[in-house]
Amino acid sequence: MEPLETGVLDGNAIGGLLLEVFGTEMTVAVGTCGSCGTASQVAELAVYQPGLGTVVRCRHCESVLMVFVRARGVTCVDLWGLASLA
Amino acid sequence: MAGTAVRGRLTWQTATVGSVVDETPQVRTISLSAPDWADHRAGQHVDVRLTAEDGYQAERAYSIASAPGEPLSITVERLDDGEVSPYLTEELRAGDEIEVRGPIGGYFVWDAADGGPLLLLAGGSGIVPLRAMLRHRERLGSTVPVRLLYSSRSWADVIYRDELDRSMDGVAVVHTLTRQQPPGWTGYARRVDQQMIAEVAWHVADGPLAYACGPTNFVEAVASALVAFGYPTRRIRTERFGATGQ
Numbered sequence: 479m480e481p482l483e484t485g486v487l488d489g490n491a492i493g494g495l496l497l498e499v500f501g502t503e504m505t506v507a508v509g510t511c512g513s514c515g516t517a518s519q520v521a522e523l524a525v526y527q528p529g530l531g532t533v534v535r536c537r538h539c540e541s542v543l544m545v546f547v548r549a550r551g552v553t554c555v556d557l558w559g560l561a562s563l564a
Numbered sequence: 565m566a567g568t569a570v571r572g573r574l575t576w577q578t579a580t581v582g583s584v585v586d587e588t589p590q591v592r593t594i595s596l597s598a599p600d601w602a603d604h605r606a607g608q609h610v611d612v613r614l615t616a617e618d619g620y621q622a623e624r625a626y627s628i629a630s631a632p633g634e635p636l637s638i639t640v641e642r643l644d645d646g647e648v649s650p651y652l653t654e655e656l657r658a659g660d661e662i663e664v665r666g667p668i669g670g671y672f673v674w675d676a677a678d679g680g681p682l683l684l685l686a687g688g689s690g691i692v693p694l695r696a697m698l699r700h701r702e703r704l705g706s707t708v709p710v711r712l713l714y715s716s717r718s719w720a721d722v723i724y725r726d727e728l729d730r731s732m733d734g735v736a737v738v739h740t741l742t743r744q745q746p747p748g749w750t751g752y753a754r755r756v757d758q759q760m761i762a763e764v765a766w767h768v769a770d771g772p773l774a775y776a777c778g779p780t781n782f783v784e785a786v787a788s789a790l791v792a793f794g795y796p797t798r799r800i801r802t803e804r805f806g807a808t809g810q
Contacts, residue, residue, distance in 0.1 A: 479797070481784040482804065490803045491625055493668040494611040497574045505671040521671035522802070
């Protein structure tokens with residue numbers, strides 16, 4: 479697991495967003511990276527919030543796993559980078 | 565269903581400010597009364613949403629400072645360039661209303677069944693969820709032994725200082741002051757490092773459970789020191805927040 483740089487958050491920070499999207503507590507769910515296959519709990523993933531939305535990356539290969547963008551009260555969710563989330 | 569909390573759904577609700585208490589010049593504890601609030605677990609957080617007159621909204625997550633069963637309270641550190649914390653720490657008064665939703669999180673929590681011994685590692689306001697765990701332990705009458713290593717910039721920046729000074733059975737509190745130390749200070753005066761972890765942490769053979777919370781660089785330094793000391797990663801739970809004091 480690569481160390482995170484200053485200012486980068488972890489998956490705990492988006493517990494509310496994930497609860498809103500999935501309807502259940504997701505920070506203890508395990509996400510598997512579609513690029514390198516690394517499995518880790520959502521709470522341990524790298525979270526970037528540049529202002530326009532939320533980007534979640536793999537801690538091992540830095541691939542984008544999830545993207546959330548909120549516009550006009552609707553949250554758009556992209557889970558393309560995940561092999562699985564359970 | 566606006567304004568009504570549906571069980572199992574995360575909805576915004578209005579909370580009324582009960583009291584505000586200054587912990588340090590930068591940090592304030594705010595007690596909140598939210599009629600539809602479900603009880604939380606120690607270590608969970610709450611999302612706070614502020615709406616400006618022009619409709620602009622800003623949301624932030626804050627760790628819950630109170631133990632399960634106690635009235636909801638949060639402890640907020642003022643970030644000079646923040647959108648939300650300056651309002652919460654300077655403008656908010658008893659009787660004001662803010663929007664909250666939660667409780668949130670299932671990873672960085674301690675329940676009595678998790679046992680111990682516990683190693684709690686706090687950087688700056690990373691003490692907040694750990695304080696909820698300490699109070700929870702005390703309210704339960706738990707005898708799980710605890711060591712708390714708390715890194716602050718100076719003695720004046722130590723949050724909950726009186727509460728932590730008060731001796732708690734089975735709890736050892738070790739401070740490190742990274743920037744400024746009071747005259748005669750004999751404690752640690754540097755950032756948490758490998759040597760400090762080796763001196764303070766429970767031995768791996770004791771089967772400890774570690775919780776580290778603070779700015780990202782603090783948590784990374786602490787977690788890598790614990791792994792080097794032999795802690796299995798599954799026994800280290802971490803929570804990071806934006807850059808602030810340690």
